[in-house]
Amino acid sequence: MQRSESSTLPSREYDAIFAVLDDCAQAASLPEFKNLLMDALHRRYRFPNTTFLTGATFRGAFRDPHPVTTGRITPIIDEYTAGWYADDMFATPQSYAALARNRAICHTSLRELPTEAVTYLDRFLYRHRLKSASVLHLALAGRSHAMVGIFDDEDKSVPPERLAGLGLLARQLSTFAQTLPGHDAPSWRSALTPRQAQIGELVADGQTNEEIAATLCIGLDTVKKHVSAVLAATKTRNRVEFAKLVLTEELARA
Structure with missing residues (x-):
């Protein structure tokens, strides 16, 4: 999403963005922020299956040993952290470049994925009946990274205008998250x-x-x-x- 695109969003997308920001404004620490955001994504967007992973580097976030999860992700997160994280399609250089531009992307926007990422989709996400995946990239204090995953199990991919709104939301959440107490910069x-x-x-x-x-x-x-x-x-x-x-x-x- 280019910044100029935010001016074309429907009013309902702005309403959702402001509601999530209001919900998260109560956070006084990163752990509290994680839980408030997961709850807000469920209540404001009806996203029941979410993850919040953090790391000192972009790819390092996918190795997070203590992710916050909701919905159908919770019972399968141990399988993910046991090895699938290394093949996550959102951990690829292609995804890094796309998120640098848009801050929120859907897996269908990534083309010519490496074999490992295709295997991850087929043998992990699809096997667990998760039919679509989107991710928000947040900047945290100390130049750390957060990856907020959104997964669909009802064949309802995030529509383009909503994804554009989530990109704008990710930028605003990053600004707030960087003010929260956290780890010192590595x-x-x-x-x-x-x-x-x-x-x-x-x-x-x-x-x-x-x-x-x-x-x-x-x-x-x-x-x-x-x-x-x-x-x-x-x-x-x-x-x-x-x-x-x-x-x-x-x-x-x-």
Whole structure:
């Protein structure tokens, strides 16, 4: 959703957005915010099956060992965290790029998914009769990430205008969520510029230089220079060592 598109939303979408924001405004901490948002999505949008996952990096959020879940997701979340999270279609570079533009997307908007993500859809979501999936990407305090999943079990995909409204909602929720008490920013970020930290996250999430260049729409040489700067600033010798540093800090705060 482009920002200009928000002006074309039906009034009912604005009503839902303002209602959710009012509901969540009572939160004084991130845990409270998670529960209030899950309840608000159910009451204001009639979304009964939801998840709230957080992590120090985009892909790291899918490894959240303590997700908040509702509805039909609760009995299957252990199966997800046992291994399916690694193949989640929303954890792909393609999804990262789409969410950077829109903040809310449906799985049907992702084309040419890798084999693992297709398998995840067929053997996990569809096997559990979850027919559609959408996700909101929120920015949290300390540059952490939150992925709010919405799953349908009645063959009712989120319509485009509602998805556009959810994108606007995600931006507003991010602004509020960043004011809530949370974990301190991971120390590996402290010596990096915002752009270097962004690229560092993608390196830690396993993206190659070519994938990072495509995801961020920048040149390959630029990516290589930033990656070298990240490794030098964090005093790590290679990408594997850097990824271990990020994962160690992520586990420490779980």
